[in-house]
Amino acid sequence: MSKSCFLRIVTFLLCLALGWQFWKGILALEPTQIIIGPAAHYIESAAEETGATNIVAAILFDYRALDTLGEASVIYTSVCGIAMLFAKSKFKISSTGLSFIVKRGVSFIIPFLLLYAAGIVLMGHISPGGGFQGGAVFATATILFCIVYGSGFEAVMIKPKTKELIESSGALMFVLIGFVGLWTGAGFLANIAAGYPKGEVGRFLSGGSIPLLNIAVGMKVSAGLSTIFYSMIKLLEFEVTKHPGVKNK
Amino acid sequence: MISLLTVLIPLTWAFLIPLIHIFRKTWLKRAILLFGIAVFFVTISAAISGWKQSALSFLGGWPAELGIVLIVDKLSAAFLFLSAIGGGAAFLASYGRLKEGPWRYYVIFFLLQASMNGVLITGDIFNLYVFYEVFSLAAYLLVAFTISWQAIEAGLKYLVLGTIGAFFILLGIAYIFMATGSLNMAVLSLVLPHIPNEALTVIAASLLIGLFIKIGAFPVHFWLPDAHSSAQTAVSALLSGVVVKVSIYTLLRLSLLLFLETKPAVFTVITVVGTLSVLGGHLMALRQEDIKRLLAYSTVAQIGYVLIGVGTGMAAGISAAFFHAINHMFMKVGLFIAAGHIAEDMKTRNIYDLRGLYHHRRWFVIVFSLLTAAIVGIHPLGGFMSKWYLMLAATKAGNVIPALALAFGTVISAFYYMRVLSFFYSSGDPPPRQTYPYWNLAIAGACALCCVFLGIVPLVPSLWKLVSDIGLNAVDTAEYISTMLSK
Numbered sequence: 232m233s234k235s236c237f238l239r240i241v242t243f244l245l246c247l248a249l250g251w252q253f254w255k256g257i258l259a260l261e262p263t264q265i266i267i268g269p270a271a272h273y274i275e276s277a278a279e280e281t282g283a284t285n286i287v288a289a290i291l292f293d294y295r296a297l298d299t300l301g302e303a304s305v306i307y308t309s310v311c312g313i314a315m316l317f318a319k320s321k322f323k324i325s326s327t328g329l330s331f332i333v334k335r336g337v338s339f340i341i342p343f344l345l346l347y348a349a350g351i352v353l354m355g356h357i358s359p360g361g362g363f364q365g366g367a368v369f370a371t372a373t374i375l376f377c378i379v380y381g382s383g384f385e386a387v388m389i390k391p392k393t394k395e396l397i398e399s400s401g402a403l404m405f406v407l408i409g410f411v412g413l414w415t416g417a418g419f420l421a422n423i424a425a426g427y428p429k430g431e432v433g434r435f436l437s438g439g440s441i442p443l444l445n446i447a448v449g450m451k452v453s454a455g456l457s458t459i460f461y462s463m464i465k466l467l468e469f470e471v472t473k474h475p476g477v478k479n480k
Numbered sequence: 481m482i483s484l485l486t487v488l489i490p491l492t493w494a495f496l497i498p499l500i501h502i503f504r505k506t507w508l509k510r511a512i513l514l515f516g517i518a519v520f521f522v523t524i525s526a527a528i529s530g531w532k533q534s535a536l537s538f539l540g541g542w543p544a545e546l547g548i549v550l551i552v553d554k555l556s557a558a559f560l561f562l563s564a565i566g567g568g569a570a571f572l573a574s575y576g577r578l579k580e581g582p583w584r585y586y587v588i589f590f591l592l593q594a595s596m597n598g599v600l601i602t603g604d605i606f607n608l609y610v611f612y613e614v615f616s617l618a619a620y621l622l623v624a625f626t627i628s629w630q631a632i633e634a635g636l637k638y639l640v641l642g643t644i645g646a647f648f649i650l651l652g653i654a655y656i657f658m659a660t661g662s663l664n665m666a667v668l669s670l671v672l673p674h675i676p677n678e679a680l681t682v683i684a685a686s687l688l689i690g691l692f693i694k695i696g697a698f699p700v701h702f703w704l705p706d707a708h709s710s711a712q713t714a715v716s717a718l719l720s721g722v723v724v725k726v727s728i729y730t731l732l733r734l735s736l737l738l739f740l741e742t743k744p745a746v747f748t749v750i751t752v753v754g755t756l757s758v759l760g761g762h763l764m765a766l767r768q769e770d771i772k773r774l775l776a777y778s779t780v781a782q783i784g785y786v787l788i789g790v791g792t793g794m795a796a797g798i799s800a801a802f803f804h805a806i807n808h809m810f811m812k813v814g815l816f817i818a819a820g821h822i823a824e825d826m827k828t829r830n831i832y833d834l835r836g837l838y839h840h841r842r843w844f845v846i847v848f849s850l851l852t853a854a855i856v857g858i859h860p861l862g863g864f865m866s867k868w869y870l871m872l873a874a875t876k877a878g879n880v881i882p883a884l885a886l887a888f889g890t891v892i893s894a895f896y897y898m899r900v901l902s903f904f905y906s907s908g909d910p911p912p913r914q915t916y917p918y919w920n921l922a923i924a925g926a927c928a929l930c931c932v933f934l935g936i937v938p939l940v941p942s943l944w945k946l947v948s949d950i951g952l953n954a955v956d957t958a959e960y961i962s963t964m965l966s967k
């Protein structure tokens with residue numbers, strides 16, 4: 232029975248005690264069958280007030296749009312930080328990618344993948360999805376290029392500057408869309424109240440500013456996640472080529 | 481509306497800087513300086529307008545129960561003022577040192593400023609968490625910015641512990657949402673007393689643990705000395721001067737709104753942690769030989785002072801806590817900028833190697849001595865006044881032991897700061913060369929002058945009324961609620 236073993240047991244017991252307390256807190260709350268608070272209002276009148284049939288999108292991009300701007304800023308901050316911390320090494324064109332079969336197979340998938348991503352972004356207000364999810368799919372497509380076709384492939388060579396441009400302009404677009412509401416006096420990030428057309432509920436052209444905000448977030452997230460991947464892969468390849476046992480191809 | 485701009489303008493700058501970098505690289509130098517000044521003035525004017533009359537902005541035009549409300553009352557305005565000054569000083573220090581070179585640094589800097597202002601003015605508890613996330617991320621990155629191994633290690637440590645803290649805060653917010661279904665702080669203040677006591681205990685515990693980790697209070701302070709000492713000069717000043725104060729504001733706001741009547745035990749816990757921080761921070765600082773680490777441990781202790789003030793839960797204590805917070809902001813920004821410059825100039829951070837500094841860097845040492853006198857609490861300076869009012873408030877609230885700890889801690893701090901100064905004033909070898917960074921000297925000097933000025937504040941009734949108004953406004957939660965729910 233070493234000292235570290237004893238400490239581990241003590242820590243484990245402390246964690247258990249903490250968990251028990253937290254569980255008691257949950258038990259104390261009686262589970263209610265009725266929805267209380269603002270959630271009830273959202274369910275009842277989100278479609279009417281925002282023009283979006285997807286209530287989650289209505290909450291994310293209309294009722295609590297500032298939170299979404301904040302969450303998008305979290306991604307923006309981490310992208311900026313990763314690009315800053317991993318900026319030292321040079322980009323090396325090395326691998327030739329995966330086998331012929333995979334390349335062919337993926338080349339069939341890619342157009343559908345892009346279409347799928349665009350669909351998720353554009354129809355965020357009428358179906359599950361939105362800018363965050365669609366943007367992540369877009370980023371996956373760019374990552375697939377690098378993995379399947381090798382980093383020498385043309386599409387991989389999208390300049391980091393271009394991505395930065397897309398990311399920053401997406402973020403700015405979000406703020407500008409919000410400023411329209413401030414301009415009309417309805418409040419920052421106001422939707423229908425700011426004069427955005429509501430459209431016919433359930434149709435593609437509806438929801439006022441929600442689809443626009445979805446596009447802005449999609450731009451920001453897709454370019455951002457792609458930047459994260461390419462900032463890190465640089466370092467990885469740099470280390471591999473430096474290793475004495477591995478020859479450069 | 482101006483309150484909203486304190487968040488939006490720095491945020492927009494952060495998004496604009498990459499575009500300027502791509503299209504008009506030559507503009508970057510002027511643009512960044514202009515942006516920094518604009519942020520300063522917007523924040524100050526928001527603080528002034530919020531001070532005169534509580535300023536609300538309803539985002540998206542939704543009422544408080546449905547959407548997010550930003551509110552600037554006197555407490556927020558006071559902390560906005562602190563953030564504007566501290567942020568401005570750190571901005572000038574980093575601009576003087578880095579110029580426009582690493583533009584990503586400024587992107588993160590403006591994001592930090594935006595999210596700190598966001599935390600200070602938001603009236604919605606989940607929005608608070610979102611801004612907290614942005615500002616923590618930005619702070620981790622600024623710590624790691626220099627990419628030396630110490631900085632990376634400190635940044636990683638800060639990241640891990642900060643994330644644990646954030647998880648606890650999120651857990652508390654999730655419990656609150658489960659129990660009440662609403663997130664607006666004014667609404668919560670009304671409905672929280674009606675939920676079961678066990679659940680309230682868990683909520684209070686989660687929020688307190690999370691916030692103590694973020695603040696860097698004594699038992700969970702390990703990240704703070706590393707992060708504050710390994711970062712570069714301007715970032716250290718910003719972290720010690722402003723970032724921890726933002727966390728203290730959050731603790732103050734949440735504990736007053738949610739737990740003042742329902743769970744007075746929360747304030748006892750805050751007092752105990754504050755007392756521990758005072759003793760622990762000072763005792764740890766006593767052992768340090770690295771000047772920046774010494775200052776960082778001293779921050780732990782000073783946070784303890786502020787927590788003792790918050791822990792009284794009374795208007796006088798909160799006013800004194802804020803007064804100490806703003807004093808500490810000036811003192812620590814000045815000390816970190818002076819010490820950081822000295823450390824870079826002399827290529828060492830060990831106080832034994834800084835012997836005889838007075839004979840070669842006269843003005844720096846004079847400014848440093850003045851700031852040291854202020855932080856120890858020599859009579860006419862700001863540090864003495866704030867500690868005096870803290871002791872008065874603590875004894876009035878019946879917290880005699882914290883008040884004694886406060887006095888004892890001051891004695892220890894006098895001991896270790898005297899040790900540093902005695903090395904500075906003894907004779908030693910002249911350093912190899914001399915650089916004249918007027919920026920750093922000017923900023924540190926200005927901070928020292930402000931400390932002298934703050935010592936006068938309690939003697940002038942009209943000025944002291946401003947400070948005592950903060951506490952009165954902070955404990956008056958009924959007014960906060962009625963303002964917020966007026967629409």
